[in-house]
Amino acid sequence: MTGTAVSAITVRVLLFASYSDVLGLDSLDLTIETPATVADALNRVRSLPGGERLPAKPLCALNLRHVDAATRLSDGDELAILPPLAGG
């Protein structure tokens, strides 16, 4: 396709611990129109059953690094939504 209008990317979203419990999912693939940010993906996850129980600003990691909600997403990214950390 050589379309000029909207394009879309697919992002893999990972959920862990308490967030995985409330959504009943470990992971999902989101297809999202570009340009898209972490915040856009979070809004989509919030629209899923149980997603309303996510906090306003959850900790997020993109491709194994901490990021903030304004970070831009690319096709094939792995976005992890991280419950409060409890290591150690």
Add this chain to the structure above:
Amino acid sequence: MYLSEQPVDLTTLIAAVQSPERGGIACFLGTVRNHHRGRDVVRLEYSAYAPMVEAECGRIVAEAESRGNVAVSLRHRIGRLEVGDVAVAVVAASAHRDEAFTACRHVIEELKRRVPIWKREYFADGTVEWVGSGAAGQADSGTAGQRVSDLHLTGALGRATR
């Protein structure tokens, strides 16, 4: 590998960083407590986002080792642990004790702030809870003291002081 399902072997971790030039070795062990907020804990279960644990622990150890002639070994257990079991071990070796203590402290503090590991506590009364999440996972990253801008700021300050 920083994560392990096997018991932590402190001797191995010490041997990995000991050398003739590094005479000071500091160790920190985090073990499973039998209580949390006044309630009796019988055991824990740790889970993790394993690929990110490996990546973030690698970055934390590299930060500590970049601050002088310091060598660090680090291990965190996942899976089921009983009261008294070692959950995390940090060993830092350097020529002198100051550097060793500083590196050891840096690694355990940053691990707690940045490394994606979670624990579920099993209480004596039969209840089970994810630590830090409240009843329904409502805690914000901000309230947990882990807002990402803070992480970046701390990293920048840490480098600036050296």
